[in-house]
Amino acid sequence: MSVRRMAALSVVMAAALGGCGVSTSGAERATAAGGGPGAAGSTYPRSSTTTGSSTTAPGTSNPDVANDPVLKKMQADLESLTQTLDDYWAGKVDGYQPPQAVETYLADGSSTVTCGGRPVTGPNAAFCGSDNTVLVAIDWFYEQNQKIGDTFTYFVLAHEWGHSAQANLGVPDNPNIELQADCFAGAFLQDEIDAGQLTEEPGDEQELNQSIALASNDFGTKEKHGTLAQRATAVEYGRTNRGQACVSQYGPG
């Protein structure tokens, strides 16, 4: 998948998250540790322009890997998607306040990123409600981009921005919170494909399914995230019926 509107790249930051396995809208937080875009511990401030020219592969200082096309695509996607998601939700929610930063960390806990003052670790991506940030284990993210493909980035970020939308809408924590985020992700993806902002490529549907499956099985919070069937259904419901329908279909009940 790719973002067509490359001009939107001027600013931004990155985003992250995919399964959002661990924290839901309200638990974590992050403080950046510096480094270039894509480097573990780096932050992608909304007000600066990222260059992507001084990156190293997540979790490694090997300069040869910096030229890895998968890494380059992932970093470009993180930047461009952040802006695309911000714009999308700004058009859907009055007074929308987007995540203030996307912060990356290493899954082994060696980074200093926190959410709500607590250290963030583990292979995951999350929306930290208390800090209004999106957190991404960049080494895990890179691994999944290699294994599954670039659609992983699109699904995960779309899901995390779904939590951002919930925070803006004042949706309370409830048993449907994760499935609604999936539904919002589906609505975003299909709306933007239809609008020509995102371009689907061969294999994207399979990659999307694999990404959903990973998010369902890879974490210890299955009950909250839902089974694969539930999550796939929620994403498809969003793609078919769009965002407003997600509000009622997957509301607090």
Ligand SMILES: [Zn+2]
């Ligand atoms: Zn989530």
